[in-house]
Amino acid sequence: MKLVVTEKNDAAQQIARLLSTSGKPKADKVYDTPVYRFSHDGEEWVTIGLRGHIMAPDFPPELKYDRKEGWYGLTTEGEHLPARLPDDLAKPPYETKRKPFLKDGIDIKGWKVPSLPYLVWAPIEKLPAEKGIIRALKNLAKKADSIVIGTDFDREGELIGSDALRQMRQVAPDTPVSRARYSAFTKAEIDHAFQNLVELDQDLADAGESRQYIDLIWGAVLTRYLTMARFGGFGNVRSAGRVQTPTLALVVQKERERQAFVPEDYWVLWGMLAPKGSASEDDSFKATHATARFKDKAAADAAFARVRDASEARVLSVEKRRRTTNPPAPFNTTTMQTAAAAEGISPARAMRLAESLYMDGLISYPRVDNTVYPKSLDLKACVRTLSEVPQYRPTCQALLSGGPLHATRGKQETTDHPPIYPTAAADPGSLQPAEWKLYNLIARRFLATLGDPCVTEGTKLTFDVEGERFTSSGTVVVEPGFRAIYPYGQRKDEQLPMLSEGDVCDVRKMTLDAKQTEPPARYSQGRLIQEMEKCGLGTKSTRASIIQRLYDVKYLKNDPVEPSQLGMAVIDALTEYAPRITSPSMTSELEDDMTKVAEGADTQEDVVTHSRALLSGVMGALIEHKDDLGNAIADAVTADAKVGVCPKCGRDLVMKTSAKTRGSFIGCMGWPDCDVTYPVPSKVKVEPIEGEAGVCPVCGAPRIKCKPFRSKAYEICVNPACPTNREPDIVVGTCAVCEADGRHGDLVAHKSEKTGRRFIRCTNYDVCGVSYPLPQRGELHATGETCPDCGAPIVEVVTARGPWRICVNMNCPGKEKKAASRAGRGRGTSASAKASGAKRGTRAKSTKSAKTKSAGGKSSKAKSPAKGES
DNA sequence: GCAAGGTC
Structure with missing residues (x-):
């Protein structure tokens, strides 16, 4: 029997389908893991899918959480951090085992290593993370005559395969092993890969493993440091990492730019015009002075003085310009997340929904970089399938009745998976509303990629009003093309009346508005995903969850994305003492190191040790400033919780959590000296109001801003007994x-x-x-x-x-x-x-x-x- | 109670 090990169940199924002589592999289970049995060239084959990484790197148990000690080297009192180092490093249980690492200034592999906290130099072990799968894998490996590693064709795939092989070697030390490398699930590609088997590239796997180790070491050391510098109670982890910290830094930097922004005054002179003699309100349109922004108030006033009592505007010119917008490229993970974010679905939620749609057989594999449909994809058949959905029928019929279909192509082309497209017709009634929303977006995007360009006509009118020039512009869709099926992000038509040169309009109103320039906009979640991709931070599979993580640890809040005081304090501290972790360059340097390991120019041990040395180099400064950082974090947390000032004692009123009921309330920081408390309005997000507006003029308690989910924010006094609330x-x-x-x-x-x-x-x-x-x-x-x-x-x-x-x-x-x-x-x-074999779809959910x-x-x-x- | 990377 030949055993093929793939990275995921889906791949095991596809390979079995493509290699089986009959085309119909038999689905079976080993313990609880699905496997696929078939015959190929008269030989019995079986494929098994892993679940990504089956082994998880971790520190040895004695360096993990200890009830008495907390995280090693850092106690819940926080006081021990400097005191334990380096004194405690000489104490058991580690002195015998790891002594060489603990002395001051020793040379390790050519790098000078100062005295360090244990964790930086702690050994790492890889422990089984998917026990059930490992059991099934070993069971099959014992029976196999030969083994083929068929994990994904990338660095992580090589590592996943290598980890799986190590497990199998425990029970099948001598079974021949080879590696199949493929990048598309097509008959030709899979046949070729299995006829040209190669060896597992251990250097490449080692490169991937170095990444695991370095991420864990830096992440764990800095997270424990930040968390314990001032322990905020269980559930208050202050995390840091190679990807999350630079991502947070992007958001913080944008916020700093906004804070540093000095608004400039400008003036806008505009009026409402209408064709001469028209009485209808609908005919009026806006015209703006040719100087769109007056920087000089005197000039603005002078122009306004000339036109304020004007009654007529004469058309000087009419310019028309046609613009064609090409249909969008097929969706990959990033563009799908961005488009979903624009529709109010966060990237993390979009991925959860996409996973669910994929498992229900409604869309293709959602983790892809590819933006070019493969030739093997039958576009016509897809359109025919979609025509079952009533909303898409007219578009589908138009596409099917035309000539051959031409799809747009995106810039990224890979062949492992097709871009995200709908694989079956969905029934809106049987999906959760959010699932339907995402499916609808994906289905319409697919149809849009087959559509015609959208043609719009822009009109620019220039007027003379008492010697001043005004302009007015409008845009109208002439040929909707793909826009008919894909209206996302489309601007509303602005229709101007039909006017010709020399025509005269009535001036209905003239206004001079004083305005100020706006600071740069915050990132939307979609923009942040794009920015991360640009900086090389994270992968298509991890970016959404990393942003979510930053929200979960309360570094980020709101949407558009805003850093909390805590998030800013963490970035400030790390920028000062461990700047390496705050910059995307750590990722690019890591990539270079990985390449060296993969090419055999460097070893995993060297690269990881070098990284440990770099981290150890900043430990001294971190530990020295532990209290400063603890104070900064505590102050930031208080500032984040602040809702106003206590009317009784003048100290801060903050959001608190009741120890008894676990519910939130607003309480005075002066407790127990001051007993002022207020209830928190339910089901709303609460924000303080800055300045005078943040104090109730009637009772002196703070006024707060309440933002209910998906509806308009309002402001109230927190004191329920206040006459304003009666x-x-x-x-x-x-x-x-x-x-x-x-x-x-x-x-x-x-x-x-x-x-x-x-x-x-x-x-x-x-x-x-x-x-x-x-x-x-x-x-x-x-x-x-x-x-x-x-x-x-x-x-x-x-x-x-x-x-x-x-x-x-x-x-x-x-x-x-x-x-x-x-x-x-x-x-x-x-x-x-039903047709798509939905197993755990909507039925269970709606019953629940x-x-x-x-x-x-x-x-x-x-x-x-x-x-x-x- | 730690990261980021796979996938469920």
Whole structure:
């Protein structure tokens, strides 16, 4: 039996399909791992897919977390950091084993190494990370006559293959092993690779392993240092790394540019014009002075003085220019992430969604650099498949009825995977809304790459107004081309009226606006991904998760991306004491070292030791300034948590977490001397307001900015008892429980002065116990109506999105019905999803969400009338 | 409780 080991299940399946004589390999399992059995040239073959790296490098157990000691060399008190070094380095359990590394100023491989914390010189071991797969791999290796390593054709692939081989060698020390190198799943390519087997390139694998070691050593040492310089409690890791830190530095640098930016005044002179005699408002259009930005106020004023009372504008010239925009290139990971980010899907979320669509068989493999469709891809068949989706049908039919299809080509061409394209027709009803949003983007992008250019016509009108020149421009789509199916990022048409040279327009209004130049814009998440790619930071598979990591450790906030005070403090500190890690150049130097190892010009040991020496070179300065850094971090964390100033004692009010309930509240830094606390408005992101506007003029408590998810931010005083937050009590209905008991009770909407939360309570609450929750936002009105399903009152809530009516009973049977019908919509499995063999698709998800909903309803604190009666 | 790189 011949054993083929690939990097992932998908590849194992494809290779089996392409090499099997019958074309139909048999799917089997070894323990829990899928394998594919088939015969090839009369020989029995089996393929198995790994899950990427199956081994994880780590420090020996004694250097990992210790309950008493914390991370080695750094305790939770933080005090021991300098004290433990170098004294403790001479102590057991390490002195016998690792003594040579611990003396001052010794030579290691030609580099002078000063006294160091252990970790910098600690040995690294590789431990099994995928035990189940390793078990299956060994099981097959024992039975195999020969082994082929068929992992991806890149450095990491060589390393993954080498790790797998080491495991197999434990049980099959003498079985012949070779390496297949392929870069596309086509019959010709795979046949060629397996007829021209080579040897595993251990140098290349060693290069990859050096990368693993260097990343771990620098990351772990600096992360432990930052975290322990001032321990902020569990769950407050301050991380650093070869990729994440330079990425954070990019964001911080942009923020510094914005802070250093000095706005300049300028003036814009503009007016509204309309064709002579037109009475319609729709005909008016904007015209701006030919000097788009007046830098000089006197000149602006002078021009304005000449035109302010003008009544006529004469057309001096009409310029028309046609512009064609070519259809976009096929999606690879980066361009897909960027386009998704522009639609409000973060890169990390886009990758999660793409993974799910891929597993459901709806799109092709989502981790690709390639932007050129391979010749083997049957574009027509893809279009035919997509025509099953009603939204795409007209476009698909137009494409199919035309001549041969021509697709755009992007700049990057590789042949391992095709660009991201839809592989099956999706049913919007059976996908989660976000999944559909991404699928729709990918499907439309695919159709757009086959479309015609979009032709727009721009018109530029020049006017004379009392001797001053004004211009007006508009753009109109003439031939939508690919834009008909791919409207993303398209600007709205700006239509100008039909005018000719010499025509006269009415001047409806003239205005002089004083403006200021804006600082450079922050990065959007999409732009940051692109910037990382430009700087060589991370890979297509890791960039999204690295940005997510920076958000998770609270170095970044908001979108567009903004650094927190903490993020800036970390960059400042590392720039001063370990500048190497803050710059993308560490990555490029690492690449050079890797190349040397791969070429055999240097060894893994040399490269890693050299890197350790560089790190050890900065340890002294880091440790010396541990307290400065600890203080800077603590101050930054406080600044990030600050919401305003305490009206009672003048100290900072910060966001705190209750030890008992785990909930957040706003409390005074002066506690226990000062006991001022406020509740945090629920379901919103809270930001302080700078300056005078950040203090409530009525009660003196801070005013804060609240940003609810996906709706408009608003500002309120944090003090729920403040008169600015008071709402009149409203009678919204009659208590059904009290009526049944022969009493009368009014249901009254209150706002608690303590918590600021709104709720409904019966005036006889002590007797009947009837209360209901209320939406916390929006203006509340009584309707006088009762719910047909449960008899509870119906209230109207007016928000920015408009008024809506709701039955206040959380357990109302009507809500269950609605929830069921919502879930039911997702329950139907589409023909396409079935065809594509969707296993863990939408069915499980929607059932789960339906369950969550009903469970939430039952556990609600609201007491229904029925419950009150019993 | 550490990184970045694979993949799920």
